[in-house]
Amino acid sequence: MISSIYPSSAALYGLANVFLWGEPMDKKIEKAHSLPKLSKVEMNGDTLTVGVNKVATQFRFIGQGGILLDSVADVNEASYVIRDKDTYVRTEIIFPNLTTYYLNPVIRYDGGDPWEHEIAKVDQLRTWLLRIIGFATLIFIFLNIYYLRKRLRKRARR
Secondary structure, eight states, X not given: OOOOOXXXXXXXXXXXXXXXXXXXXXXXXXXXXXXXXXXXXXXXXXXXXXXXXXXXXXXXXXXXXGOEEEEXXXXXXXXXXXXXXXXXXXXXXXXXXXXXXXXXXXXXXOSSOTTOOOOOOOOHHHHHHHHHHHHHHHHHHHHHHHHHHHHHHHHHHO
């Protein structure tokens, strides 16, 4: 048994316009304004607090290796106390319409300057070895091309 639905030509015309020309800009703006907005991200001591302007289905606090640290349901604000063993905490906010926000992680570090790090050192031996092997390979390829062409020209003359 086969069931078929035959939409009206107006519906097909509207659907074709959406596929050909995309969604109208006023609809896109309306959708953008209806999205939930992040209203609060605070770090007070060892407590991370995240809030939004609409009730979320779930706030999920995720740690190292994707481990779920805590989950809070049906609220518009949630907090998580960061423990000593947590290296970082990332927040996911899921809304009833399945819109999901993935926030950047809060990272634990030793308190030093995060931009100050060890300067890269050049390994002279391996660098020169790689250069020599690379140039030798290129010379080998070019010599083979030269002698192959020379041999092909000799065969063509015979």
